[in-house]
Amino acid sequence: MSATELYRLKESYGSGFIEIVIWRVPRPVSPSEHPYKYRLVYVVDGDRVVGYDNERGKGDHKYLGDREESYCFESPKQLMADFMADVKGAEK
Numbered sequence: 001m002s003a004t005e006l007y008r009l010k011e012s013y014g015s016g017f018i019e020i021v022i023w024r025v026p027r028p029v030s031p032s033e034h035p036y037k038y039r040l041v042y043v044v045d046g047d048r049v050v051g052y053d054n055e056r057g058k059g060d061h062k063y064l065g066d067r068e069e070s071y072c073f074e075s076p077k078q079l080m081a082d083f084m085a086d087v088k089g090a091e092k
Contacts, residue, residue: 002026003037006076014091016044020083022076031059034073040080042087050086052079062086 003023010019022038029037032054042050051063052071060071064086073079 006036007080013042013087014044016042016049018042018087020080022079029054029056029059031057032073036073036076036079038076038079040083042083042090049090050083052083064090 003025005021005023007020007022009021011017018041020038020040022036022040025035025037028034036054038052038054040050040052041048048063049065052061054060054073060073061068062071062083071082
């Protein structure tokens with residue numbers, strides 16, 4: 001079984017754009033323990049303002065400006081809600 005794309009969006013938002021891509025994968029992307037691979041980003045003037053992903057070797061994490069911190073993944077729905085909350089917080 002290969003990865004199945006669950007959600008894809010790229011659109012303008014605020015003073016930049018957001019891009020969200022979420023896949024269901026046959027095996028977790030180590031060290032994550034859930035069956036999802038994701039990439040969510042808010043970009044303004046070519047700079048990542050907010051980003052969430054779970055790249056191999058790093059696991060679930062997010063970027064708020066230049067700061068990187070771990071992220072506790074619960075579900076794709078919660079992931080998108082948390083991401084949008086951080087995007088809205090970054091616009092203030």
